[in-house]
Amino acid sequence: MPIAPIEGTAAVFGDHVSADSVLPARHSFLPPEQMAEQVLMDVGPEANRKVRTHAVIVAGEAFGYGTGRESPSRALRAAGVRAVIARSFSRLFFRNALNNGIVVIQCPALAAMPVQDGDPITVSLDEGRVHWKGQSFDFPPMSGVVSEIVEAGNLINYGRALLAKAAAGNGA
Amino acid sequence: MGRTLAQKVLERTSGRTGLAPGTIVEATPDFSYSHDYAAWAIDAFEKMGATRVHRPERIAVCFDHGIPPNSARDANSLKRVRDFVKKHGFAQFYEAGTGVAHQVMVEQGWIVPGSLSICNDSHACSGGSVGALALAVGETEIGFLWAIDRLWFRVPVTRKMVLHGRLRPGVYAKDLMLVIAKQLGVLGALYEILEFHGEGVKTLSVSERFTLCNMATEVGAKGGVFPHDEVTAKFMAGRAKFAFEPVHSDPDAEFVAEMHFDLDTLEPMVALPGREDYGVPVSEVAGQHIDQVFIGSCTNARADDLAIAANILRGRKVHPGIRLIVTPASRQAELDALRSGDMEALVEAGAILMPSGCGVCAGTHQGVSADGERCLSTSNRNMPGRMGNVKSEILLCSPATAAASAIAGCIADPREAA
Numbered sequence: 353m354p355i356a357p358i359e360g361t362a363a364v365f366g367d368h369v370s371a372d373s374v375l376p377a378r379h380s381f382l383p384p385e386q387m388a389e390q391v392l393m394d395v396g397p398e399a400n401r402k403v404r405t406h407a408v409i410v411a412g413e414a415f416g417y418g419t420g421r422e423s424p425s426r427a428l429r430a431a432g433v434r435a436v437i438a439r440s441f442s443r444l445f446f447r448n449a450l451n452n453g454i455v456v457i458q459c460p461a462l463a464a465m466p467v468q469d470g471d472p473i474t475v476s477l478d479e480g481r482v483h484w485k486g487q488s489f490d491f492p493p494m495s496g497v498v499s500e501i502v503e504a505g506n507l508i509n510y511g512r513a514l515l516a517k518a519a520a521g522n523g524a
Numbered sequence: 525m526g527r528t529l530a531q532k533v534l535e536r537t538s539g540r541t542g543l544a545p546g547t548i549v550e551a552t553p554d555f556s557y558s559h560d561y562a563a564w565a566i567d568a569f570e571k572m573g574a575t576r577v578h579r580p581e582r583i584a585v586c587f588d589h590g591i592p593p594n595s596a597r598d599a600n601s602l603k604r605v606r607d608f609v610k611k612h613g614f615a616q617f618y619e620a621g622t623g624v625a626h627q628v629m630v631e632q633g634w635i636v637p638g639s640l641s642i643c644n645d646s647h648a649c650s651g652g653s654v655g656a657l658a659l660a661v662g663e664t665e666i667g668f669l670w671a672i673d674r675l676w677f678r679v680p681v682t683r684k685m686v687l688h689g690r691l692r693p694g695v696y697a698k699d700l701m702l703v704i705a706k707q708l709g710v711l712g713a714l715y716e717i718l719e720f721h722g723e724g725v726k727t728l729s730v731s732e733r734f735t736l737c738n739m740a741t742e743v744g745a746k747g748g749v750f751p752h753d754e755v756t757a758k759f760m761a762g763r764a765k766f767a768f769e770p771v772h773s774d775p776d777a778e779f780v781a782e783m784h785f786d787l788d789t790l791e792p793m794v795a796l797p798g799r800e801d802y803g804v805p806v807s808e809v810a811g812q813h814i815d816q817v818f819i820g821s822c823t824n825a826r827a828d829d830l831a832i833a834a835n836i837l838r839g840r841k842v843h844p845g846i847r848l849i850v851t852p853a854s855r856q857a858e859l860d861a862l863r864s865g866d867m868e869a870l871v872e873a874g875a876i877l878m879p880s881g882c883g884v885c886a887g888t889h890q891g892v893s894a895d896g897e898r899c900l901s902t903s904n905r906n907m908p909g910r911m912g913n914v915k916s917e918i919l920l921c922s923p924a925t926a927a928a929s930a931i932a933g934c935i936a937d938p939r940e941a942a
């Protein structure tokens with residue numbers, strides 16, 4: 353099943369934005385709307401405004417490194433972020449973002465370009481390509497269970513479908 | 525081609541063979557545990573429409589992050605977890621005050637050599653201290669694991685960390701780890717397992733190995749592991765909750781890289797504010813201003829760590845310009861320190877004793893520094909805002925350097941304080 357491309361505008365960040373600064377631990381249990389109000393406030397109000405207006409984060413090295421808490425990813429999703437493209441990621445941010453419906457794309461070639469806040473960006477998961485200003489950049493396609501989670505939208509949807517399938521199997 | 529410890533554990537738990545690094549597999553862990561954030565796992569479990577938890581006899585929960593709770597909201601969240609654990613008959617529930625989950629699970633023998641151990645916390649890698657493949661996942665994934673009984677993992681490459689010689693007095697596992705972080709950088713071992721070898725490993729206790737495996741995540745690694753040896757065997761005796769079979773990398777296993785460390789040449793280190801890889805020898809920063817000292821966290825607050833600090837602080841006083849906060853990693857560590865008299869020495873010197881758990885470490889619960897202040901900490905992370913105030917700074921060091929600095933009122937070399 354093809355996955356619809358993600359279209360949005362860019363919120364640009366530099367290197368080493370830690371998951372703790374995306375959302376500090378003390379905000380872990382806030383309801384989603386309040387998380388969205390707090391997301392990236394440790395970096396500054398401008399950073400917060402940016403991710404609430406632009407759905408595609410473009411960052412440098414190690415975006416979301418550090419804590420394995422999932423709330424930073426939840427907060428980004430609550431703020432409307434749909435994709436994060438960066439030079440590199442920590443493995444836990446990769447998992448957590450993906451499981452919460454944010455597509456995570458390692459694409460050093462795009463991360464090296466002079467992308468500006470608000471630039472339109474399209475992520476085509478089926479092609480494994482990011483489009484920006486008429487140029488395109490390849491990234492390694494997702495496979496197996498990882499792409500199934502992305503297709504399902506998030507891990508909860510994926511789990512629900514698996515359970516439903518198992519229940520139907522048992523009933524037959 | 526030989527296989528690494530990580531490959532072998534993932535092959536056994538996924539039922540597959542010949543797994544090349546990079547392959548995505550679905551594996552069933554031998555054991556999983558969670559903490560306060562199990563509340564999110566319950567959310568996920570319920571949203572998936574799941575009703576039955578698979579293998580509850582292989583699941584434990586230990587409250588540590590925000591205990592005792594600060595607010596009705598947090599208290600209600602803990603209660604929800606307590607009720608769920610009881611309803612589903614989890615193997616073990618550790619109430620608030622038992623300790624930091626990672627410490628408690630190793631201490632109580634739930635994590636055994638050669639096993640696949642999972643927790644929804646980035647410092648799950650601590651379990652590598654007893655020869656387990658111990659991996660971190662997200663909270664939703666713990667709910668998924670309860671419901672579906674498997675999780676996906678990427679088969680990692682392994683980096684061989686060869687230790688030579690022995691640490692000199694005043695120099696500790698934490699100093700070695702800060703050297704490793706400095707050399708690798710915060711994502712320098714991304715997706716790798718750090719596997720410790722060399723004759724130097726025999727000189728390191730399980731507690732010291734814990735410090736090193738704990739901070740594997742601080743260099744982006746998937747985990748760290750000390751393969752089972754005599755030290756592990758002695759530690760596991762009478763403690764292991766499950767039968768286990770130690771696993772070792774084959775002699776011809778392929779390592780992605782190899783690093784060597786001469787323990788004899790290392791010096792006490794301090795990681796400067798902002799990043800874990802900003803380490804410098806303590807001599808470069810001795811005399812620098814600090815306001816608070818934290819001896820705590822799963823990294824460095826076991827009985828041996830408390831003893832090291834107590835031996836420096838005994839009969840002396842914390843500098844009047846410093847707040848010294850001590851948070852034992854577990855109740856057992858606290859009891860050991862009470863019985864040995866180390867706790868008395870710390871409190872007499874002026875330490876503020878906090879309940880065993882995460883406490884100050886994650887900035888959720890007391891001990892926050894003011895704007896412009898600097899906290900010297902034995903924990904594992906010093907990125908901006910980690911301890912609750914983005915306008916304050918955190919430096920990392922060993923318990924010895926922390927204790928010596930608490931007396932001096934500024935960063936001090938522990939070798940001069942003894």
Ligand code: SF4
Pocket residue numbers: 588589624625626645647820821822823881882883885886903904
């Ligand atoms: S002590 Fe700190 S690092 Fe360890 S589990 Fe608790 S919050 Fe995390």
